[in-house]
Structure formats: structure tokens, C-alpha cells
Amino acid sequence: MSQARESAARSVNHGLTLMYWQIGRLIIEDQQQGQQRASYGKALIKNLSTQLVAEYGENFSSRNLQLSRQFYQTFPNVNSVRSQLTWTHYKALVRVEDADKRAFYMAETEKNAWTVRQLERQINSLLYERLLMSQDKESVLTIARSEAKPTQAHQLIKDPMILEFLGLKPQASYYEQDLESAIITHIQEFLLELGNGFSFVARQKRILIDGDEFKIDLVFYNRLLQCFVLLDLKMDKITHQDLGQLQMYVNYYDRAIRESYENPTIGVLLCADKNDAVVRYTLPENNTHLFASKYQLHLPTEQQLMDEIRKELPDEDN
Template sequence: MELKKDLIQQIQTIITNAQAKAIRSVDTERMLMYWQIGKTIFEEEQQGNDRAEYGKFLLKSISNTFQPQFGTGFSVRQLEMNRQFYRTFPNTNALRSQFNWTHYRTLIRIDNQDKIEFYVAETEKNNWSARQLERQVNSQLFERLLLSNDVQAVLAVAREEKLPTDAKEIIKDPMVLEFLGLRSESAYYEKDFEAAIITHLQEFILELGNGFSFVARQKRIHIEGDEFFIDLVFYNRLLQCFVLIEIKTTKLTHQDIGQLQMYVNYYDRFEKQDFENPTIGILLCTDKNDAVVKISLPENNSTIIASKYQLYLPTEQQLIDEVKKEIEKLDAN
């Protein structure tokens, strides 16, 4: 007599769930252990007259005492991270049970409280893995959103205190597409670039921002007997609208803007439902002239966005330079 397949599957599910819970429990206890060790070290070194020197002595002594027995978990570097963990998150009630130590190891490297708060909120809201969080920090997501928003607006959307009402609150400029694996010094046809995006669709949606879902590739539309193809179509549930993306592997022209505006107008007239918001168009390009973009569009434009892309992670200095440029533009206006 053979066991029923559904019975086997039920037992396998029970075992898998129990194993997952056990792993999460171990991760949680390890995280709390690191926090408690960090708290103990921090409080002890505050008692030294020369705290810097006493801190060095303390870490080295603890490492020499416990590392032979417990291994690399008690290296000086690990003890330094434990101390920083406590200093960054001094209240255990603020620790998230769905975060593991790798999440917190990334967060404690950040030296700005607003940035930490933003990444904690975004990780919790989007259920980012530790690897996804690290990628977003390395791609300077917080700074890129600040190029078109202020700190409080960025934090409010991250905390879900307000829903985004403007596409610029969630769509980034520039977009960082290093996950496509394309070399920045090479030339690509737009169809090859599009194919790479489809291959890495999950990562691309993560880069686009919150609330996006994929609808179509090379969406065919008919206008009075003429055929046109929209590169990529997405829908954003937060903005409640379609988002059309046109890929340009060269510098943006006013003709490109006009073409995308036609696609947006088509969707607004023939695809959008009454309860949905106006369609948004994104021109994803290697370079753009902001003045050309501004002149080519109506003054009250809120539906066409030109976003540069780059195929490598930006350095912190590059983002600082971009922020300075934006501030100079605002001052000039």
C-alpha cells in the first residue's frame, strides 16, 4: 500500500515550515546576542578615562578571550559591528523581526539617521531581502530620490504616511541598471537593451520604484491605419495609472519627446478607465538636455519624465555633484 501524494505533500509542508521557523528563530537570537554584546561593550567603555584607548583595549581583550572558543563571531571587527549596532539601534523594540543580521550589517554602515530610517521603512514595506537592501544602498536610492524631492517628502512616502501623487516621488533619475550586465563603453541597439530588461525584469521593477507591475512589451497600437510599438508598458497601483517606457540608447531629442507624448495621449483616450489617473511616460535615455525637455513640454507637464540611465553604480561624489546641480537650478529659478 502506497501513501497518498497529498498526505506526503502535507507532511513535507509541515517539515519545511518548521525548518524555516527554526532558522528565523536562530537568526533572531543571534541578532539579539550581537545587540546585547554591543550594549555591554558600549556601557563598559564609557567608564574609561580615555575612552578611545580603553575601547581599543576592551575589544582586543574580549576577542582574545572568546575567539579561541567561539570563533570569528568574536573577532575585533565583529565586536566593533556589535557596538555600532547598539549605538545605531539603542532600543530593542525598534528592531524588526523580519530583518536578519545581514540587513542590520548594511544599515549600521550608514552614517545619516534620515537615510537609516528611509531604508528601514522601505525594506519593511517592500520585504526586501538583505541582498536587495544592500543593492539599493549601494545605488544611492535615497540620494537619487532627493534630486526631485525634499527629505520629509521622501520619508513620508517611505513610511506610508502619504501615497505618492507625483511620479517623481517614486521614479528615480538617474536610474542605475548595472544588473543588466551591459558594458557602459559599448553601443547597443534599443531592442537588445529592451531584451536585457525583460531578462532582468524583477530587478528592473525594483529599480523603477514601488507599486509597479509589468503589462506588455512592444505593445502594438493602431492609429488611423498606422502601426506603432511602445517599448514597455507597466501599471502602477499606487499612482493608479499606466506607465509607458520608451528606450533611447542615444541622447534624447525633441522628436523622442513628441513620440512618447503621442503614446501617452493614446493611452489616456483609449485605454485609461475613468477611475484611473493620467498615463505617465518615461523616456529612458543615455543623456538629455534638461532645457530641451522643459521647452518641448507644456509648463504644467506632470506626465512625461526623462530619466537618464547608467550601467554602473554611482559613487557618492557623483550623487553629491548631481544634488549640487539641482540646488543651483532651483536657486537660478
């Protein structure tokens, strides 16, 4: 019964989406004679909106008609309009100008059944740009479209991670347990930020090594990579000792916990700040399983992330 209701709801939503697409087509092709930027466009939409609102209601506001026109311009082929996405999803997507970026968010929304709020959060937190910092564009798009599965940790682990949903103020004085508690409270949002395939396993995981007790802050499992992912939280700038401790946790899980069919454990040091050179020289040159990722308690600007991406690119002058 519930499946029938969901199917009916999807059908209604898709019909509504196609209606707005048709309105956009009519505005462009019939009312504007195919001119995408007709000089009378704004007046036309205002007059058309007045007529439609009087007859059919507020769904035909000037803003929605403008979005309908933009919707048609962005998706001129009706076959590219996906039934899994609602009109509200498309209102968020048409604001993404770059075609590759838009294709990424469409594919991820379909694959992960993102709500509109989740989609907008991922767009605003610049998920696409953050993934580009660790891999090339084609890899990002291929994985998003499910044409390939991630096989390496760097394809999933983001740097930085954006944790604005925790509600912690950047200038506030708090401890690692405060950050940990906030993550647990907002575990659904944190799993969304971590990415595809993550599930929560344990908090303050107690391990004994020859009688000495240690506690791993957070333990996750990734079904795509088929491995454990250990998160250690640090409120300050990380040191080589912090990386060494995380390496010990990873070694313990690899030798005492993981099964033969599972892949090597991944360790992520989530920190407030880091010295990339210290990280680079502390870890082995062929390291693929230990990561130091900064967290931010506010949404970055696109320019900030683009500056970070440029730092990762080779110097063309050399």
C-alpha cells in the same frame, strides 16, 4: 507549515540580532565604562574575540564585535531593533551614518522585504539621494514609512536610473533592442530599480492608430498610482521628436486603453543623454506625466549625485 517555519526562522534571526546588540551594550557600558572611544578599545575587542571564538566559534570575530559595538551605538534603544530585519541587514545599515537616510533604508527594507543583497544594492546606488532630486526629504521619509502614499509620478520616477545590473559596458556598441532584452532578462532587478508598486505588463506593445502600427518598448502598471507607465528606450541624446512620440503613446493609452477609475498614463523616456532645456521647453509647463530620465550603466559616486542635486536647487545669490 511553511508559515510556521518562516515564523521560527524570524524568531531565531531576531534572537541572534538581539544577542549582538547585548554584546555591543556590554562592550560599551561594562568593558569600557560607558566610554565610546576608550583608548584600549581595539585591544579589548581583540582579546574578547579570542576568548569567545575559542569557546563559541567564528561568529564572534573581532569584526563582528566591532560591528556589535557600532550597532549598540547606532541603536541604543533596544525597542528600535526591528524583528523583520536580520543581523546581516543591520551590518549594512550601521554603515549609513546619516540618521534620516538610515531610517529611510530601514523603512523601505521592512516594507518591501528586501534581501540583504537588495538593501546593499540600493544603498550603493544612492537611492535616497536620487529620490531627493525630485522631492523634499520629509516626503521621501513619509512615503518610506507608509505614513502617506505617493500621489504624483515624480515621487516614484528616478533620474538618473542606475542599471549596472544589466552587465552592459558603457563603451560598448549596442542597440535599443539590446537594452530592452537586458532589462527583460533582469526584470526583477529592474522592477526593484523602478520602485514601489510596479508590475510588468508588456514588451513591444503593438498599437494601431488609424492603420499605422507603432510599438511601445515596455509597458508597466503601478498599483500605488493606479496607472499605466510607458517606457520608451533611446540609446542617444533625446530630441523633441522623441518626446512627441512618447506623448502620442501616452495620449493613446489615456483615450483608448485606461479605464475610468484609473489615473492618467505616465510616460518615461529612458535615454543615454538629454538636454534639460530642450525637455523643459518641449513639455507643457504644467506637465506631470511625461519624464525624461537618464540611465547609467555604472554606480555613481555620492559626490556626483550631490553635484546633480545642487544643479536642481535655486541659486541663493539671485
